[in-house]
Amino acid sequence: MTTRTPLMAGNWKMNLNHLEAIAHVQKLSFALADKDYDAVEVAVLPPFVDLRSVQTLVDGDKLKIKYGAQDISAHDSGAYTGEISGSMLAKLKCTYVAVGHSERRQYHGEDDATCNAKVKAAYRHGLTPILCVGEGLDVRKAGEQVPYTLAQLDGGLADVPAEQVESIVIAYEPVWAIGTGEVATPEDAQEVCGAIRGRLAELYSQELADTVRIQYGGSVKSGNIAAIMAQPDVDGALIGGAALDADEFVKIVRFRDQ
Numbered sequence: 001m002t003t004r005t006p007l008m009a010g011n012w013k014m015n016l017n018h019l020e021a022i023a024h025v026q027k028l029s030f031a032l033a034d035k036d037y038d039a040v041e042v043a044v045l046p047p048f049v050d051l052r053s054v055q056t057l058v059d060g061d062k063l064k065i066k067y068g069a070q071d072i073s074a075h076d077s078g079a080y081t082g083e084i085s086g087s088m089l090a091k092l093k094c095t096y097v098a099v100g101h102s103e104r105r106q107y108h109g110e111d112d113a114t115c116n117a118k119v120k121a122a123y124r125h126g127l128t129p130i131l132c133v134g135e136g137l138d139v140r141k142a143g144e145q146v147p148y149t150l151a152q153l154d155g156g157l158a159d160v161p162a163e164q165v166e167s168i169v170i171a172y173e174p175v176w177a178i179g180t181g182e183v184a185t186p187e188d189a190q191e192v193c194g195a196i197r198g199r200l201a202e203l204y205s206q207e208l209a210d211t212v213r214i215q216y217g218g219s220v221k222s223g224n225i226a227a228i229m230a231q232p233d234v235d236g237a238l239i240g241g242a243a244l245d246a247d248e249f250v251k252i253v254r255f256r257d258q
């Protein structure tokens, strides 16, 4: 059986300026010990303008925490005002980049084709995409969460070869659970995360599917993370609000103690 190292990633969204980012990462680094990093991969996704400060801190203090961006341009360079390219993120030694977060889909009109282009852009620059998928409340009420989410997965991965997809992270985030305090039940999370793994096996191979990490996201806190992580197809979490509280984030990283 494949052992997948859990990935706990804090998506700060549009919070924490670069000075606050430094203080926050310092606080995390003081609290986290080698044994935490041995058990769990820990990452933060700050706003673009914080990344250089985070890089300087991580490099200078040789921290084990990883970091990445919340978005990436589908284009590599040129006249795309406001965009940030994969090569810029790679130069900042980002490991991860979130693609297709529901807030990008909802507020910035990103569709599956855009997400697919961004996944490919990430791989062109050696970045690992965290492809976000998940249904809204209307879809959930109609009981269509699995086919809806798998269609997003298919769209995001179109024409992406196995040798790239084997490193991808998929984040299942039911939109109705994001920032609402309404967490999916562990069984809800498992249903869709298991279906995602099944689809990866169909699209690629069982071996690849067993390697890919699938996160749950949506109102994760220290009080609910252990039950979610007990599900066989959940390999970590994409954490929003609770990641802004360093003590709470550390407790989530230490989910086995909760």
Ligand SMILES: O=C[C@H](O)COP(=O)(O)O
Binding pocket: 011, 101, 173, 177, 178, 179, 180, 181, 217, 218, 219, 220, 238, 239, 240, 241, 242
């Ligand atoms: O990227 C993180 C998710 O959108 C979850 O956010 P939340 O933990 O604040 O519900």
